[in-house]
Amino acid sequence: MAQAIRKGILLMNLGSPDSTEVKDVRRYLNEFLMDERVIDIPYLIRALLVKGIIVPFRAPKSAKAYQSIWTDEGSPLIVLTKQLQQAVQDEVSYPVEIAMRYGNPTVQHAFAQLMQKAPELDEVIAVPLYPHYAMSSYETAVESVKEIHAKGNYPFQLNFIKPYYNNTEYIDALAESIKPYLQQEFDHILFSYHGVPERHIRKGDTTGCHCLKVNDCCNVDSAAHTQCYRHQCVVTTKLVAKKLGLPEGKFGFSFQSRLGKEEWLKPYTAKRFEEMPKEGIKKLLVACPAFVSDCLETLEEIAEEGKEDFMHHGGESFTMIPCLNIHPMWVKAVAGWANNVAAGEKEMVLA
Ligand SMILES: C=CC1=C(C)c2cc3[nH]c(cc4nc(cc5[nH]c(cc1n2)c(C)c5CCC(=O)O)C(CCC(=O)O)=C4C)c(C)c3C=C
Ligand SMILES: [Fe+2]
Numbered sequence: 540m541a542q543a544i545r546k547g548i549l550l551m552n553l554g555s556p557d558s559t560e561v562k563d564v565r566r567y568l569n570e571f572l573m574d575e576r577v578i579d580i581p582y583l584i585r586a587l588l589v590k591g592i593i594v595p596f597r598a599p600k601s602a603k604a605y606q607s608i609w610t611d612e613g614s615p616l617i618v619l620t621k622q623l624q625q626a627v628q629d630e631v632s633y634p635v636e637i638a639m640r641y642g643n644p645t646v647q648h649a650f651a652q653l654m655q656k657a658p659e660l661d662e663v664i665a666v667p668l669y670p671h672y673a674m675s676s677y678e679t680a681v682e683s684v685k686e687i688h689a690k691g692n693y694p695f696q697l698n699f700i701k702p703y704y705n706n707t708e709y710i711d712a713l714a715e716s717i718k719p720y721l722q723q724e725f726d727h728i729l730f731s732y733h734g735v736p737e738r739h740i741r742k743g744d745t746t747g748c749h750c751l752k753v754n755d756c757c758n759v760d761s762a763a764h765t766q767c768y769r770h771q772c773v774v775t776t777k778l779v780a781k782k783l784g785l786p787e788g789k790f791g792f793s794f795q796s797r798l799g800k801e802e803w804l805k806p807y808t809a810k811r812f813e814e815m816p817k818e819g820i821k822k823l824l825v826a827c828p829a830f831v832s833d834c835l836e837t838l839e840e841i842a843e844e845g846k847e848d849f850m851h852h853g854g855e856s857f858t859m860i861p862c863l864n865i866h867p868m869w870v871k872a873v874a875g876w877a878n879n880v881a882a883g884e885k886e887m888v889l890a
């Protein structure tokens with residue numbers, strides 16, 4: 540009889556600084572922004588720009604922003620990812636660990652923990668906590684885990700859950716988490732996704748001739764869509780809006796967190812917050828489906844800064860809908876994917 544495969548589950552998120560001290564934020568930003576998939580310019584120029592300009596100016600400001608959302612247990616992103624770990628662990632028989640792309644806990648630490656909990660571990664199923672494919676999120680997480688795995692000569696194989704932007708369980712969980720907020724009076728719901736430079740979208744176009752080149756590119760069938768962040772955000776928006784029965788005009792999407800002078804995906808969330816009250820949108824709901832755990836970008840940029848901007852420009856009410864965090868349907872979805880992989884159903888898995 541074939542032996543049962545001994546598996547482990549690795550939940551992978553982006554990461555946060557170890558504390559809100561400027562030195563820790565500086566170290567974190569250096570690691571993050573020196574990633575060649577985040578700032579994709581030649582190493583020497585990147586080093587000059589990141590270490591000489593961006594980080595020295597940004598670290599004190601970011602530290603302040605982190606201070607405004609930090610909890611007694613630490614960064615919300617890490618705390619919520621740990622809560623997700625525990626919740627998924629309650630649903631599956633395999634050990635579950637978490638790792639961050641930048642900062643702590645590291646992938647090496649997670650691998651060591653998994654091997655300790657399952658000494659005969661022969662497969663790790665990695666779940667990137669990003670529903671959409673972007674070079675600067677999903678791809679860098681996957682590639683760095685592969686690199687660490689290869690360098691460390693680990694005795695187990697790796698499998699990755701594919702981007703799940705259109706997966707039924709993800710969409711159903713998202714819709715269910717948003718539904719209670721639709722009971723209140725609102726004019727519009729904005730789906731705000733983390734932005735990326737438009738250049739990244741063109742660079743990732745596997746056909747070389749589709750993304751941001753063809754009219755209405757994200758709604759025209761293309762092989763490029765397996766790696767097109769914009770297309771995947773558009774699809775999530777449509778599917779969740781359909782599931783919630785939102786009529787055209789009652790919802791929209793935008794992109795937040797722009798960094799630098801380059802053109803990023805549009806419309807910009809910050810600009811929409813200024814424009815919407817003038818368009819008669821006074822009561823606003825905001826959901827952030829690119830993040831599965833609340834973090835600096837939702838709690839500070841949207842719920843604090845964004846709210847202030849919207850209200851200042853004539854808004855009357857602003858409600859940020861929390862991310863999936865540990866919503867029971869989301870927990871079940873993650874546990875289910877890992878179990879399906881265990882049962883040999885490979886369709887959620889990249890080779
Ligand atoms: C949802 C996926 C994400 C993509 C895509 C992404 C791209 C991207 N990000 C930056 C720069 C920064 N992002 C920062 C924070 C941050 N980014 C994501 C996710 C994605 N980023 C998350 C979950 C967070 C929050 C982390 C936390 O601790 O809560 C920051 C740090 C904070 C700040 O100083 O603003 C930077 C910098 C770039 C340049 C980029 C694509 C090129
Ligand atoms: Fe980011």
Ligand SMILES: [Fe+2]
Pocket residue numbers: 749750751755756757758767769770
């Ligand atoms: Fe597109």
